[in-house]
Structures are given as structure tokens and as C-alpha cells.
Amino acid sequence: MREYLKFYIDGQWVDPVSPKTAEVINPATEAVSGTISLGSAADVDKAVAAARKAFSSWSQTTRAQRLDLLGAIQAEYAKRQTELGDAIMEEMGAPSSLAHGFHVGLGAGHLQTAIEVLKDFQFDEARGATLIAKEPIGVCGLITPWNWPMNQTCVKIFPALATGNTMILKPPQLAPYSAHILAEILDAAGVPAGVFNMIQGSGSVIGTALSTHEDVDMISFTGSEPVGVQIQKDAATTIKRVGLELGGKSAFIVLDDPALADSVAGATGGMMGNSGQTCSAGSRLLVPHARMDEAIAAAKAAADAVTVGDPKGNAAMGPVVSKAQYNVIQDYIQKGLDEGATLIAGGLGRPDGLDKGWFVKPTVFVGTNDMVIAREEIFGPVLVIIGYDDVDHAVEIANDTNFGLAGYVNGQDLDQVRAVARRMRTGWISMNGGFDFHAPFGGYKRSGNGREWGDYGFHEYLEIKSLLGYA
Numbered sequence: 001m002r003e004y005l006k007f008y009i010d011g012q013w014v015d016p017v018s019p020k021t022a023e024v025i026n027p028a029t030e031a032v033s034g035t036i037s038l039g040s041a042a043d044v045d046k047a048v049a050a051a052r053k054a055f056s057s058w059s060q061t062t063r064a065q066r067l068d069l070l071g072a073i074q075a076e077y078a079k080r081q082t083e084l085g086d087a088i089m090e091e092m093g094a095p096s097s098l099a100h101g102f103h104v105g106l107g108a109g110h111l112q113t114a115i116e117v118l119k120d121f122q123f124d125e126a127r128g129a130t131l132i133a134k135e136p137i138g139v140c141g142l143i144t145p146w147n148w149p150m151n152q153t154c155v156k157i158f159p160a161l162a163t164g165n166t167m168i169l170k171p172p173q174l175a176p177y178s179a180h181i182l183a184e185i186l187d188a189a190g191v192p193a194g195v196f197n198m199i200q201g202s203g204s205v206i207g208t209a210l211s212t213h214e215d216v217d218m219i220s221f222t223g224s225e226p227v228g229v230q231i232q233k234d235a236a237t238t239i240k241r242v243g244l245e246l247g248g249k250s251a252f253i254v255l256d257d258p259a260l261a262d263s264v265a266g267a268t269g270g271m272m273g274n275s276g277q278t279c280s281a282g283s284r285l286l287v288p289h290a291r292m293d294e295a296i297a298a299a300k301a302a303a304d305a306v307t308v309g310d311p312k313g314n315a316a317m318g319p320v321v322s323k324a325q326y327n328v329i330q331d332y333i334q335k336g337l338d339e340g341a342t343l344i345a346g347g348l349g350r351p352d353g354l355d356k357g358w359f360v361k362p363t364v365f366v367g368t369n370d371m372v373i374a375r376e377e378i379f380g381p382v383l384v385i386i387g388y389d390d391v392d393h394a395v396e397i398a399n400d401t402n403f404g405l406a407g408y409v410n411g412q413d414l415d416q417v418r419a420v421a422r423r424m425r426t427g428w429i430s431m432n433g434g435f436d437f438h439a440p441f442g443g444y445k446r447s448g449n450g451r452e453w454g455d456y457g458f459h460e461y462l463e464i465k466s467l468l469g470y471a
């Protein structure tokens with residue numbers, strides 16, 4: 001049993017102002033795996049005061065000093081990767097290979113990227129007699145979700161640190177362990193007191209206290225659209241900057257060529273990764289009508305091949321994060337059946353032999369883009385295949401959504417792949433599996449604003465000052 005009852009404030013592990021706790025449930029077993037403290041607005045006030053005090057010195061540190069600290073964090077992070085992977089497995093149910101591999105690797109990747117970017121980042125830009133200086137915003141509130149715990153925390157913390165900001169992290173109640181370990185890593189690496197603070201607790205208490213706080217200058221939020229809207233409203237009275245990374249309903253366009261079956265299999269397997277709990281998941285698979293039979297066969301084979309089970313074993317897919325999330329997904333599967341989508345793999349209920357734990361069957365429907373299962377984010381292992389007539393039609397379907405986070409295009413004709421990708425209205429598009437830690441990540445439309453990852457991620461945490469007549 002884990003007991004993570006202290007918060008990290010002003011360089012110390014401290015008790016909450018008013019003791020209140022919550023149990024954390026292991027989604028694979030439904031058993032209690034540990035206890036965390038739930039903070040209050042009084043804890044936020046303490047952390048904000050510490051971050052404000054630390055800002056005056058941290059914001060003045062040199063590039064070399066910040067690089068030294070990030071290097072020390074990297075060494076500590078490397079020592080504790082196994083522990084981090086174990087925690088992620090336990091808190092949100094990612095299978096061992098994924099938790100210890102990509103989950104922990106994403107955090108390490110953002111740290112390495114922050115170091116690489118910081119080495120050359122132009123904080124000062126001369127334009128004739130004018131100097132444009134990029135300066136840290138100040139005290140930042142970082143509010144993160146449970147689905148990729150290390151990705152979500154590290155993609156905010158390291159750019160914020162590298163640009164000279166101080167911060168308060170509010171991790172999700174559903175995945176608090178890895179964030180606690182990350183705070184220990186930062187502490188061990190020697191982050192100066194008050195520069196990084198971490199308070200566990202509920203979003204409606206800690207998140208709201210940060211968003212409305214007079215002395216917090218910026219909120220970076222990743223999570224659901226309704227909470228993003230609420231944070232914008234809460235932050236409005238203090239005119240603080242708000243960065244939002246929200247949901248998606250991303251299209252995966254497979255072009256009509258000999259590799260279609262392989263692309264469909266890859267897209268289906270990708271959708272089931274992390275139990276479909278990925279904001280950028282390619283949850284609408286667009287294939288040519290003329291090749292639908294082939295696509296269905298490939299998708300069914302790929303979905304049926306996904307092993308589901310105990311995260312500690314060799315299964316490719318673990319449970320979804322919670323009972324509530326399980327129920328939401330079951331409701332969507334029922335909705336798909338009710339609205340006449342054709343179920344070709346998976347379906348309602350748990351996979352055979354799994355009576356405990358929030359396990360969902362890898363599910364594939366064939367449907368149309370007007371169906372609820374094609375319009376709303378399910379955040380579970382549910383894929384909808386939609387047929388298109390020609391490439392123009394594929395682009396039209398892909399863009400016919402309120403979201404605009406990610407997109408995928410697979411095909412052998414690179415000119416055509418590029419042309420299709422350019423017509424898609426989303427912030428991040430992977431062509432034939434492309435991936436890059438330095439590429440900006442963020443959404444068009446209701447998927448959010450701002451961009452994280454790489455040097456664009458630095459700009460999220462910078463004010464711009466024009467110094468006229470400087471030269």
C-alpha cells in the first residue's frame with residue numbers, strides 16, 4: 001500500500017493545512033492501492049507564496065544554471081524509471097511494457113528535448129534598433145490528467161523550468177503516484193526551494209484555487225473540454241494566460257494503395273494502445289468504400305489479436321482507468337449498436353475470463369460520420385471505420401468535427417499523403433507513422449489553444465517584451 005500524504009511546497013515535504021485523504025483504486029483489481037492527501041485552497045496559498053518568492057531569483061538564472069539543473073534531474077529520473085513505470089501500472093492500469101516503455105520514455109523525451117531546446121533558444125532577438133526579449137511569465141499552475149501521467153507532467157514542467165518560471169503542479173487524483181515520485185526526483189536533483197511545488201487534491205478545489213488565484217500568472221491545462229471551459233472562465237477575472245490541450249476525435253486516413261491492409265492493422269492496434277485513452281488517438285478510421293471488405297478483415301484481425309489482461313503480465317492492453325470511465329465507454333458501445341453501426345469486433349462487457357477490473361473489449365464498428373460514436377470523444381478502445389468515395393470526400397469527413405487535435409495519413413504516394421495532410425484542419429498530423437519530440441503539439445477548434453512540445457512549448461511560458469531604441 002502506498003501512502004503519499006505530504007505535499008511538496010517550498011522545497012519541503014509538508015503536511016496539508018487541513019488533513020483529508022482519499023483512497024486510490026487499482027483499476028486492474030478494483031482494490032485500494034494506497035492513500036493520498038486532498039489539499040485545500042490554504043495549501044495553494046502557501047505554494048503560490050513560495051513560488052512567488054522563488055521567482056525573483058529563478059527567473060534571473062543563466063542558461064548554464066538551468067541546463068545544470070535539468071541535467072541533474074535527468075540523472076535522477078534515469079535512476080527511478082522502474083519505480084515510475086510500476087507506479088503508472090498501478091495507478092492507471094497501463095500494461096508493464098507500455099508503462100515502463102513509452103509512458104516513462106515520453107517523460108524522458110520531454111526532458112531531453114527541453115535540454116536540447118534550451119541550449120540554443122533565442123531569448124533575445126535583435127531587430128534593427130529594437131530588441132525583443134522573451135521573459136518568464138511568473139508563477140504557473142500546471143493541471144494535468146491521468147491518461148499519460150509522465151507525458152502530461154513533463155511536457156509542462158521542463159519547458160516552464162527552462163524558461164525561468166516557478167510552478168505549482170496539480171496532478172490527477174486518479175494517477176497521483178508517478179507525480180509524487182517525479183516531485184521526489186526534482187527534490188533530489190536540487191531544484192531550489194519554491195521553484196517547483198506539488199499539491200494533490202481534487203480539480204474543483206485545487207484547480208479552481210489556482211485558476212482564480214490573484215498571484216498565479218498562467219495556467220497550463222490538459223484535460224477535458226468542459227473543464228477547459230471552466231478554467232478559462234475562472235481565469236478571466238485575473239486575466240491570466242491559459243494554455244489548453246483538450247480532447248480530440250482524430251481521423252486516420254488510409255489511402256487506396258497496396259499497403260491498405262497493413263495501414264488498417266497498424267491504425268487499429270494504435271487505437272487500442274493505452275486502452276484508447278489518448279487525446280490524439282485516431283478514433284475515426286477512413287478507408288475507401290471500394291476496399292471496405294479488405295479493411296474490415298484487417299481491422300477485425302488486428303482488434304481480435306489485442307490481448308487484454310493483467311498489466312503485470314504480457315497483455316498488450318490493460319483496463320481503463322476507472323469504473324466511471326468503464327461505464328462511459330459501455331454506454332458509447334450501446335449507443336453505437338442503437339444507432340445502427342455494425343459491430344465487427346469486441347462489444348459490450350468485459351473480455352472473457354476477466355471478471356474483476358475495468359477491462360474493455362477492443363471494439364471496432366463500421367459506421368458513418370454523423371453517428372454519436374464518430375462525433376464524441378469516447379476515450380476508450382473503440383474505433384469507428386468510415387468509408388469514403390475519393391480523397392476529397394476523405395478530407396471532408398476528416399474535417400467534419402468540432403475537434404482539431406491530431407490526424408494521420410498513410411499511403412505509398414508521398415505527394416498525395418502530403419497534399420491530404422495539408423488539407424486537414426488539425427494541429428498535429430503524423431504521416432506514415434512520423435513522430436518528433438520537437439514538433440509542436442496542440443489543437444485547432446475545440447481541441448484547445450497554444451502549443452506544447454519542443455521550442456513552441458517554451459513560448460507557452462514566455463512573455464514578449466519590446467525594447468525600442470535598444471541598439
Ligand code: TAP
Binds near residue numbers: 148
Ligand atoms: P478532466 O476531468 O478534465 O481532468 C483533468 C485535470 O483537471 C485533473 O487534474 C482534474 O482534477 C482537473 N480538474 C477537474 N475539474 C477542474 C476544475 N474545475 N478546475 C481546474 N481543474 C480541474 O480530464 P480527465 O478525465 O483527467 O482526462 C480525460 C480528458 O482529457 C479527455 O477528454 C481527453 O481528451 C482530455 N485529454 C486531452 C489531452 C490533450 S494533450 N489534448 C491529453 C490528455 C487528456 P481531478 O483530480 O479532480 O480529476
